[in-house]
Amino acid sequence: MPAVKYQKGEKVMGRWPGSNLYYEVKVLSFDSMSQLYTVIYKDGTELELKEQDIKSAAGFQARSRSRSRSRSPGRRRSRSRSPARTTRRSSSRTAAAVAAAAITDSVPSSRRETRLKDTLEVRPSPLVISTSHSYLHLYWSHNIDVKFTPTRLQNPFNAVLVFDLSHPSVLYVLTGFFAIVVSAVVVAVALHQGLDLTYIHSHFLQLAVATFLIATLLSVYLYVRSRYAPQEQLALGGNSGNVVYDFFKGHELNPRIKDFDLKFFCEMRPGLIGWCLINFAMALAEMKQQNLEAPSNSMILVNLFQLLYVVDGLWNEEAILTTMDLMHDGFGFMLAFGDLVWVPFTYTMQAYYLVRHPNPLSFPALTAIVILKLVGFYIFRKSNSEKNAFRRNPSDPKLSYLKTIPTATGKSLLVSGWWGVIRHPNYLGDLLMALAWSLPCGFSHLLPWYYMIYFIILLVHRDSRDMSECRRKYGSAWDEYCRTVRYRIIPCVY
Ligand code: NDP
Secondary structure: OOOOOOOOOOEEEEEOOOOOOEEEEEEEEEEOOOOEEEEEEOOOOEEEEOHHHEEEHHHHHHHHHHHHOOOOHHHHHHHOOOHHHOOHHHHOOOHHHHHHHHHHHHOOHHHHHHHHHHHHOOOOHHHHHHOOOOEEEEEOHHHOOOEEEOOOOOOOOOOEEEEEOOOOOOEEEEOHHHHHHHHHHHHHHHHHOOOOOOHHHHOHHHHHHHHHHHHHHHHHHHHHHHOOOOHHHEOOOOOOOOHHHHHHHOOEOOOEEOOEEHHHHHHHOHHHHHHHHHHHHHHHHHHHHOOOOOOOHHHHHHHHHHHHHHHHHHHOHHHHHHOHHHHOOOOOHHHHHHHHHHHHHHOOHHHHHHHHOOOOOOHHHHHHHHHHHHHHHHHHHHHHHHHHHHHHOOOOHHHOOOOEEEOOOOOEEEOOOHHHHOOOHHHHHHHHHHHHHHHHHOOOOOHHHHHHHHHHHHHHHHHHHHHHHHHHHHOHHHHHHHHHOOOOOOOOOO
16 A cells, blocks of 8 residues: 555645645545545635645745745735635635635736636626526535625526636536426427327336446446546545546546536436426326326326426526535446436336326325425425525525524534524425325335435435534534534434
8 A cells, every 4th residue: 555645743735626726734634545635724624635736845835935036926925815814704705716816826917817807707698698597606616615696687497607717618507497398398299299108117127227328338438538637627536546436436526528517417407307207207107007087196296296396406406506416526427327317217116106006195195295295395495595595695684683603614504593493404304205205105015115215314324424524624613503403304303
């Protein structure tokens, strides 16, 4: 095993991800599996860095001294800025500020203003023509910090325009809702032309296997191209040098073909829209197999409930940009398989089951299930929106009634509102909805309960992963939050 270059406790210079800025950090640990160093900045921020993003302090100072002789005063001044030196208020500086700092430090002063202008300049005109949008969001890769600049425009589809400051030429137009509407129109036209969608039910396994092969081929392509990707575009994980592990985990963070972001597309389009399409095909297959003029009420419930979930996800699509999947995980087999195969072919199990096992619901049962779904959806949407709004703009006057705990990173934690009741109110809402998806199928078989069981395991595991990640990020502030908000997902129980 190769020797570890930097030792625990050693003070070194660590690159701030996505920039050319180096700050003094202390090495906390080294993970031989991922080959990453966990380091802590002076303000308490902990990050995982690759070896090539670390320099020894002595070597760095020697190089800096020799280079600084030829530098402009402006450049020297900018280098003294660091996340470690920021005050609580300024440490939550925006992506634009971070990017500006990076640019200021790495570009000679003669070209600096032009480059900075190029990077930050918003050029909405062609996009305003091509799509209507309500928000202009500025993101920075790795989501170390995010600047949202809301610009409300007329917008029937809630499309969102996103600039990625790490790739100044790249910007996403998030049109998830528009995509599902277009897909629905295409399906309607195809049905009108005589397409038999029940084929999806009769060839379910074949389609699943074919999609699995596509996901595998895609993963091979992703792995091969990642070998040629620049270092700064690789994911922090999936970078171990072990071919099998890196193939599985994903080596490149956001592989793109020109401006087309493959990971974002797979996360939000084929799987989610395919899920709804398969459910719909199951409703048609049920009518055909059971000689019904309309789908059973249980099939209608399952279809509508899951459609609502997907449409809500696509409508609020920008939330994906702050998730672990998009910001930290590389795009490899794990995500390709999950997005393209797992979601559409296993989340449709309730509808698949109902085709052969119709389960007509009495009116009271139907009403109870609908109420359960609506309660779950209300908790899920309200709690997610509360946190998203707070993260987007912590000083939003509409949120001033919420109590918070400051943390060393400059971010605060909510300790009242939904996040003051339990630590994951959004998971509780999601679980109640999952229950409402399985109940219409009755209790005679385990298959339709697969999602509920899988989801409990997934969310409990995700919760504990998030707990340790937050403890690492926020230290004693997180412990204080946990003391104040004792329960994780179910009030007074868990
Ligand atoms: P969360 O949206 O709960 O995000 C957790 C993060 O929120 C933490 O890392 C922290 O990040 C921030 N946070 C935690 N507590 C607080 C607080 N008190 N105040 C402010 N910020 C806080 O987790 P997920 O990304 O796992 O889930 C998002 C949604 O997606 C959920 O509704 C979940 O149910 C759903 N989901 C659905 C799946 C499915 O297959 N159907 C799969 C996975 C998730 P930071 O401080 O850095 O902002």
